[in-house]
Amino acid sequence: MRPADQGGRERFLDAALSVLVDRGVPGLTVRGVAEAAGASTLSVYARFGGRAGLLDALYERTFDSLRELLEGLPPSTRDGLADLLHLALEYRRFARENPTRYALMFERPVPDFDPDPGLRSAVLRTTFTLFITRVQRVCPPGTDARSAAYQLWTAMHGLVGAELMMASRRPLPDWFIPPTDEANEAMYRDGVTAMMAGLGLRNH
The missing domain is CATH 1.10.357.10 (Tetracycline Repressor, domain 2)
Known part of the structure; x- marks a missing residue:
């Protein structure tokens, strides 16, 4: 994985953890994580394939x-x-x-x-x-x-x-x-x- 890709991945995981802590399980959606990361939902899907992949990574x-x-x-x-x-x-x-x-x-x-x-x-x-x-x-x-x-x-x-x-x-x-x-x-x-x-x- 290229450093830039790794950095983007870490940014999304940090955002996902913040969402889980601040909003609880209901907020842990692709859209919620994308908003917290200041990115589009498509970028979350591109890196993790969807919510299941995001949760596995988290x-x-x-x-x-x-x-x-x-x-x-x-x-x-x-x-x-x-x-x-x-x-x-x-x-x-x-x-x-x-x-x-x-x-x-x-x-x-x-x-x-x-x-x-x-x-x-x-x-x-x-x-x-x-x-x-x-x-x-x-x-x-x-x-x-x-x-x-x-x-x-x-x-x-x-x-x-x-x-x-x-x-x-x-x-x-x-x-x-x-x-x-x-x-x-x-x-x-x-x-x-x-x-x-x-x-x-x-x-x-």
Whole structure:
């Protein structure tokens, strides 16, 4: 792809993300994205083939953001457990700062959008390989690092997903934890640490 074409593609993806954040799912149309990008609908069709292609590209772009975050983490240290907990906390930060992107990645905010299976496999494999590598460093002998990573991720995902859901609604006075960032982070940290211990992950 030529640099000019890549730049135009990025402009449309930035516009699509802005539309999704500002107007929600109803505004995520070819026309809505074209207007946000200051372009014609024909130019959107020319680059993406239509709404499905645009959504696939936007889906890929959101995973690229998470992959870039994982790639940008500090180098591994001798304390693999601390490194893994740091990764988990950065994952939570990503979800909290980008709830719309996070929903596009792991939920179905656009009911009629089902990402291309090949694309889903590719972005998940590329992104989570970085996560599995960190888990592998602290796995006991004979443990399947992929399975351990999946179980740990589901704990992370469940905790942050519940946090985002509660944050989107009026606080409940009798909820498990106070509606503060400090309380949610402490609960998340405790939950992730407990899962790591339960999986037998340890420094070697």
